Amino acid sequence: MFTVYILASGPYGTLYCGHTDDLSRRTWEHKEKVRKGFTAKYGVDRLVWYELCETREGVLIRERQIKKWNRAWKIELIEALNPGWVDLYETLNC
Helix, strand or coil: CEEEEEEECCCCCCEEEEEECCHHHHHHHHHCCCCCCHHHHHCCCEEEEEEEECCHHHHHHHHHHHHHCCHHHHHHHHHHHCCCCCCHHHHCCC
8 A cells, every 4th residue: 555645844834745655654754854855854744644545656646646736725635634733643553
């Protein structure tokens, strides 16, 4: 199973969209700033939205689609699932 996800620096903060085949591990990497880059630089480590996809091709298509969206659409997507912008990492079965 593959996952497309959105991280935020906080409510209505900086957003990052990515994909992975291990959401728990990848979110932990963002939180621990294991990889240098955008999320480490801007403190983007709160998992606020995710969606499962059955195939690698499907997750790549969905990620590209979301990355093209404007910020308001991404916020609507997040708030439909997570209106409080709660860090969903704690709800994952790590």
